Amino acid sequence: MATIDLLLVDARIATLRPDGTDYGIIEPGAVAVCDGRIAWLGPQQDLPTTPARETRSLDGRWITPALIDCHTHLVFGGDRAAEFERRLQGASYEQIAAAGGGILTTVQATRAASADDLFAAAMPRVQALAASGVATIEIKSGYGLDIANELKMLEVARRLGAASGLTVATTLLAAHAVPPEYRDDVDGYVDLICEELLPAVAEKNLADAVDAYCESFAFSSEQVARVFAKAQSLGLPLKLHADQLSDLGGAELAARFSALSADHLEYSSAAGIKALADSGTVAVLLPGAFLTLRETQQPPVALLRDHGVPIAVATDCNPGTSPLCSLPEAMALAARVFGLTPAECLAGTTREAARALGLAADRGTLEPGKRADIAVWDIEHPRDLCYWLGVRPLSHLLIAGRDINLTAS
């Protein structure tokens, strides 16, 4: 090591290394940061005697990899609070849809909003996630549903990354819902995605991945396969909203295309889970949507464990089914609702979430060579992150070895 830029000492470290047991704990430990990356990490007593520009004692605080929210839809116009209230007052989905509600309300509001309006509305959500310990956020499009508005959403997501200092991974989710103009010609919309939108997005380098919603009222597995084949030909990695409300073979479809992740999975079959294991696809579980929709069909957690499928947890932050802007709260819900262990929840928002974004080589664990994205916590043990609801346990957040101001815009 040449000179160390930042040396963190007197830390308790949960490395989340894949070879570590559970949290991969080192205590007391130290971390040396050079050029924004972890240069050394280990027991404090083994610390090399290299000079450091800045040494900081953490007074026994815990550090973990900064959290990664690998599934959000946090750029959108308007909100759906009134619809949420109407549903709880007894209105059915059909009544809400007949009154012009549902996802198309958000599509209308998103189309009507300027890029600046969308940016201003989304930034507080990004900041709330950062204040909960998140340094990397995936943001999907999918409320524009035409070329100009899908591009607008992705551009806003890119701007949010540049302005916040967080990493934003963008995902094109044009196949999210059928736009009203194509109600009677879904295949025509799929043609538009494949022939015009995907090439434009690839040319402008606006998306880091492509996602689709495979469900009876959205897109069939054949239609999703067409989008996926085109995306793959353009070199874009894939993700899938799979088997959330019924089993349409979404897990198998994601596996067939070696998708980075298959998300939701409440109704996936045993064969689907086996296929995910064989393809190395990450299962992303989304307790916020499960709770908001008051679903009862649990994702097959035991099968995922039996087959060794990596499990990630995310907020699914969106106005209709998961208005949730804290990743530790999502972890706490995943523990309570899906029965994940606290160690699984933390791995699911660090190591496995990085894998779900194709970023595992660069972040998600604390290991030499990885980015120094580090969350510092005022907790007694990493399990506390799942235990409490309604507290903010983050002390501070380092991104590439630098302190992030959690209130700046």
Ligand SMILES: [Zn+2]
């Ligand atoms: Zn989603």
